[in-house]
Amino acid sequence: MTICAAIQMASGPQVNANLLEAEKLIAEAAKAGAKLVALPENFAIMGMNEYDKVAVREKDGEGPIQDFLSSLAKKYGVWVIGGTLPMIATADNKVRASCLVYDDQGQRLARYDKVHLFDVSVPDSTEEYRESDSVEAGSKPVVIDSPFGRIGIAVCYDLRFPEFFRPMARKGLDILVIPSAFTAKTGAAHWEVLLRARAIENLCYVIAPNQGGFHVNGRQTYGHSMIVDPWGVVLDCYKTGPGFVSADIDKARLEKTRTAFPALEHRRIFCE
Template identity: 60%
Template sequence: MTLSNVIWAQRVRVACLLFDDRGRLAARYDKVHLFDVQLPDSAECYTESATIAPGDHYVVADTPFGRLGLAVCYDLRFPEQFRAMSAQGMDLLALPAAFTAATGAAHWEILLRARAIENQCYVIAAAQGGRHDNGRETFGDSLLVDPWGLILDRLCAGPGVALGKLDQAFLRDIRQRFPVLEHRLA
């Protein structure tokens, strides 16, 4: 066992789990990009690497709805992750998150819409919102975005359900009429 394995063994992982229709674990993604930041114009500082071990690979799994990519929170800021998952045939992306109030207000919606547009996939983003016991405030604003970047539904705050149609024919049509994934240079 290497020293790095011992160090990471003392930390938890932040995982996005996919279960099948029988309740069995179908896929697991461990968050790759850790949120180690000092927010601009703020005293807020986060060091996830102090308690969290990063994952080491991306996950795209087969589902009845298409190929589902899994990601978590801060991963959203790394477009190369989603391009790699797109190359694995990703049709939709599930991304649970707890963006801070400041980063969520500034970046949440635009990043989700950008990932949907540039990868021509649906994005399902469940977002934790509200004030927490430690004083931290998360943004909320769960969204369902289509491959054209249109918001199909949103849940701004509080418990609830956001609904929308994941239309495979629309997805195929967008990809056929606007084949950006085929046009990009290597």
Template identity: 55%
Template sequence: MNHVAAIQMTSGPDVEANLERAAELIADATTAGAGLVLLPECFAALGAKALASVAAAEYDGRGPIRRFLAEQARLHGIWLLGGSIPLPRQADGKARASCLVVDPAGEEVARYDKLHLFDVEVADGHRSYRESKDYQHGDQPVCVDTPVGRVGLSICYDVRFPELYQQLCRDGAGLIVVPSAFTRVTGAAHWEVLLRARAIENQCYVLAANQSGQHPGGRETFGHSCLIDPWGEIVDLLAEGEGIVCGAIDPQHIQNIRERMPVARHRRFAVADQVVPAAKES
């Protein structure tokens, strides 16, 4: 039960087609022995124009994406981490990019709303990214206890903010997940170095599930989903295309590294106990 897997997809705007492909890859991951499976950011809908309607359908838990997560977790008897889906906090509210954690009984046991929104200019075919047009910021870090240990949740652009990862490790995380739709341009420059840095500086495992390939609207994602150990070594990696990466989480390995090099005790600049909530958005 200490094996984990990250799924790499090339999602488009068709929710049904994306879920069908995700189901195939989840089955591959469980066949490989994974007891915890991570889907990428926007696994069910990437480039969908009707984002608000997708989010509204999921609010009360009866939408197709949340139902899919529950069914797949029960079917395979796994912990399933739903990358990100658009999900409002209120029925008439603005969507948040939310990672849902579903246990083997199909119950949602945790929800993390993406704290940092990707509002940037990128030298690619899509050019301007403005997540704040469609999403509202989350307001708190989230960890959840699982059979592979305590898991810290993050999403994509979060990986550029090391203070969040320090907080997750202060909260006991030994594994941090990073479901992503990292662009090809920024991924080629920064993806691996950021993920390895977060693993090394926090002495924890990092499991990253990325989108890969061409998407509607000129968007292209980098792939290179991976599992990285607390020493910064890459345990498994899938460069391009759809598929899975997998490996074991070894709590003793985490403990040994932290005992030999007690970085947390040596830290002289403490991170805040709580992330400052973002300003309320209209």
């Protein structure tokens, strides 16, 4: 068994302040025995407007936020899944929302760019979001090998598209990590049920670090970062404010569940 952790933050517009908070929480999770630590979406910056992040976007492979993730992974001897950070996009006024994965030696092993962008008007609310105004979408899912099992990465709004995860399952997905910044309203309605559904239908662990609290820019995020097992049981949940959840990722339990309940082997593919 391996202890994994999901960090919860209430990030603001100052990158340095957010990185200090992230390090504090990673250090606490590592002290508690975590060997894999995942940060939430937008952990490094939640600006006063959607374009603040463009000013701090980084080139692939260089920049203070990437250096921070690499150095902390090595310093604390943990795998770090870096939520999302703003990376250079094709357009000058946009970023890629990139999730980077580092091993416990500080080596970068993977990059996933958020595919589904949050362009919605929240029902029964005045909230409107147009993420595509400042973010350029990625195009490919990512699944990588790790000592803890096969890890798939998704980000926030990706969670609502079950077909996005089926190719991951076919690649042997064991652990799904979903850094997020769910709004308070949509989170209260759907966050837990969606996380548990993805765990149940793919018979995998789900590690879900979320933003959680009131932000300087006026937003409120839902929190309730959690870890869910392959049977849909919530193993740990942290409701609001900065903190973390942790739980054992048990490969033996995963295999036992899949053997006893082989739904993944029973899939039939239908074309429209």
